[in-house]
Amino acid sequence: MKTKKKINSNNLLIMITIIMFIVMYAIGCFVYAGKGFAHVQTFLNLFITNAGLICVACGMTCVMLTGGIDISVGSLIAMDCMILAHGMGVQGWPCIPTIILILVIGVIFGLVQGFLIGYLNIQPFITTMAGMFFARGMTAVICTDQLSITQEQNALFYSWANAKIYLPAFLGYTNNKGKVMTPYVRPTVIIALLVVVVIFIVLKYTKFGRSIYAVGGNETSATMMGLNVKRTKLFAYILSSFLCSIGGICYCLNTMSGSVQQAKGFEMDAIASSVIGGTRLTGGVVNVIGSRFGVMINGTINTLVTTNGKLLSSWANIATAALLCFFIILQSVFAYFKNRNN
């Protein structure tokens, strides 16, 4: 009896999230009915535009699970995009090696941050904030202009970016010219969903995944139980930066460009997505599926704002921040009641 009640309160946040998403999307369908909000494609576009965010949020989830945070992700994406754009666009590097380079950079970046946090016990926030400014600065060091990748520069990358994977036709609709529009997704969506599945398996079924949980639950206990806390943290940050690099590639496939200003505030979106999706800020509790809903809510906010057309784009930022604030306060209130009951 008693346990049942507690489980409910634990999952309540995620319930709120899912309901919020459905309500938000329903409002969108209702208000912007004429603008195709109800089409399957609009829903799929949520995934397409947010493929990068899904990857990054997965990494963020792992880091937040240990009780840390990684605010360098936005800048790291900007750096990745810039390297891709500069490497393939200006220098004429081939596609595959450049992508491998990006992934290696991600791992090294995570290695440094993870070492500072795990082994030197420096606050995650300070470390990743330095990382954030470092990566953003490096972006400017590479090039201060806005670069774009064109078909002439790198045909392979271009073809990936424009590839469409069609879904069964019955999900489609007929547009006003009488042509049947078959819904499609981009390869990035497949990558993102793959990442989600892999992370889900890693967190649930591997020793490393469970160690991350244990570290977030109680660091002292984890040490007492013979787990290597420092190494776990190190790998969590490496994973975050690595996934961030994958996210960066997805992001670049969407935008096909690189600039210093790119992906500003992305860390906020990733953190907000995780928190809205039920990740506890103090660590230890996470819901991989919930985080997807977090991303979807984020995407819906953006879509709502852009569909409206009249609203300033900064409304999206404010709404995200407000949502984050709301959920943080909810968490804090829940924790308070839980303590009082105990």
Next chain:
Amino acid sequence: MKNLKKVTKQQLFLPIFCLFLVLLVNLFKDPSFFGISINNGVLYGRIIDVLNRGSEIAILAVGQTLVVAVSAGTDISVGSVMSLAACGTCMVLAGFGVNTTSTIQVPLIIGILFGVALGGLCGAFNGALVAKLKIQPMVATLILYTAARAIGLLFCNNQITYIRYEPYKYLGNFLPGCPIPTPIFVTIAVIIVVMLFLKKTALGTYIQSVGINSRAAKIAGLNSDMICFMCYLICGICAGMAGMVASSRIYCADSNNIGLNYELDAILAVALGGNSLGGGRFNMTGSIIGAYTIQAITTTLLAMGVSTDQAPVVKAIIVILIVVVQSPVFKSWLGKRQAKRLALSKEAA
């Protein structure tokens, strides 16, 4: 040798040493760094530039020092709050949606007070989240880090609002007939007010007590939550002031660029000032010297042809170096190495 150790143990050693180092580099690279001349009745020169441009960082560092001391966390929203305050002021002065104006709608002082009050409001918001709801400082301030700049954009209707009203420029440039840039005076005024406040009231002791051991402070009769809240409030007000100066400099509210990357500078100033980012004891003088050191670094970098966008690379590395040197793990490692070497030399003897 012993004297040297004594000197390096002083808290102010780090900031002064760094400042000295930066100046030394400049002396060798380009002695004209130290040249001061008078053009059009105002002072010119790199040094003046450092003092002038460093004003915002110094003001922010004052507030940030208190926040770090009391909560062992940092307020990363200061840059965005600066921008918000500037936008608020320009909106009030120009009227909503006005792109450029040469007449102001309300008295200048009301506009400025509004901006500072906005800063204070943001500080209060952060303070409430940290002190009352016990949310980690950096997560709490992350909310405004994103939102404040966006709200600023709303205030200015997504454009850059210009106030082409002469007195508005005074705050960030020169008072008529005065050769010294006004921001220097503003900074001195802020520093004096805060220093006096700390000296004349017991707030300084309170803040340190809460920062070192908030449980003991509570038992000794201090209202820990309230004190923590006040620090964030002061930090917000400081950010508001800095926003005023920055906005007046360019007589407009450029929401996207005012206060950009200043949070890093402010935190770096505190760390460079020899203050531990772990909270507790603080030294305001150190932070202020730290602030000018950073400005000197920035100016030097700019003089060397590094762009504003690129400068954070260097600063990020400095931050990491400082926190690594400060970290207990590194210190104990160093201690062990020293002990080992001592033992080795003893054995050799």
Next chain:
Amino acid sequence: MENDELITMRDITKTFPGVIALDHAQLTLRKGEIHALMGENGAGKSTIIKCLTGVYDRDSGEVHMEGVEGNINCHSTEDAQKIGIATVYQEVNLCPNLTVAENLFIGREPRTKAGFIDWKQMNRNAKKVMDGLEISIDVTQTLENYSIAIQQMVAIARAVDRDCRALILDEPTSSLDDKEVEKLFRVMRQLRDKGVGIIFVTHFLEQVYEVCDRITVMRNGAFVGEYTVAELPRVKLVAAMLGKDFDDLAAIKNETMASADGEVLLVCDGMSHKGTIKPFNFKIRKGEVVGITGLLGSGRSEMVRCIYGADKSQSGKETMKGEELKIKAPIDSIRKGMGYLPDDRKADGCIGDLSVRENIILALQARQGMFHTIPRAKQNEIADEFIRELSIKTPSRETALKQLSGGNQQKVIIARWLATHPDLLILDEPTRGIDIGTKTEIQKMILKLAGEGMSVIFISSEIEEMLRTCSRMCVMRDGEKVGEIDHELTQENVMKAIAGGDN
């Protein structure tokens, strides 16, 4: 001689900088017994256990275990675990966000052929382990859904499942209620019957007599004696734990104290704090020194915290000088003229990085309010006065408090409260961990203050000390005030009262 001896520790010595924590201590654990390890704070219980489990390295001494060759020297809890010594601490060292099964098996999870964690197998195994202890719970639920008692049980299950022959329980019952304790005891008895040797550290006498077979008593880092439960009645046990280190200080007892007819200063009526102290009544007169006695964990500290407002009282009322108090935070009670020296000096008292001067004036400053700063000259004067009066040994008044020795730190905190000239001074264990000379000074000081009209509530683990200073004593047991002794204050009477029970 006895071949059922499982672990023997002989002549264990352990020193920390400046302190001898263990002085040739010994401990013998036999197979299939529950062995209580008793002693007041600082007796060295935790230290000897930590030496056994590898948390500390001992300086000297021998440890032997049946079935293991030679002198054992564990360097980590893992080492100890390998030879079959497991420990369960007061704070549950498990991860609340993981399931029960995982907590049992983390670090050695069953894997499938592909190398992934085999959850089904793990849950099955976990169920088996918990059933073995006759605890039927859903092992797939996260641990935080269960009470502390169950969590404690899971910790024990984790320990014993790893082929453990000796189980150490370090104050496992301090946060459990009676029913939960009963469950725990059942598990302990089961394990004993299987031949596991259990070392049980606790402060609750009742529990010792209920479940234990043998008792080892320690005091001041040394071995006092080993007894079977039957041969050691409660009073004797308390006497052995508290010791009778009579010193030459008995002479300080003041004849003029016990102003039993002075005006009443403070009356507490039915105050309580949920989970720590049951409703109590209390009264103190002007110039009176009242002792609160009881073993550690009996609620003596909790009672004064409640009076002072460090823990907000949830019932009853508090009246001081005829005026009802409304205390929301400590500052309210300071304003009304109270001072409180907490027992945990490091966590609740010292502000280590601040100077001696700042530490001394802190409470006075807090009472005056932020805007009424005490002028620096006045601060210096106050600090110097107390440094002289309490003979605080410090290089200067600007030295950081953390650089002082424990006794001097304590004096600084006392000075902090004396500077506010309180009407009621609460001293919780002011003499713990400080040298004998300073102890006497503090006792003398208490009597002097009382002579000047200050009321003092005094808590100490050393009965002698309280007998010398107090005119009346309140006796606490298991979170409840069980009585008061105001005449015939003798060691025997007090110990009987503390021990309770029939014998």
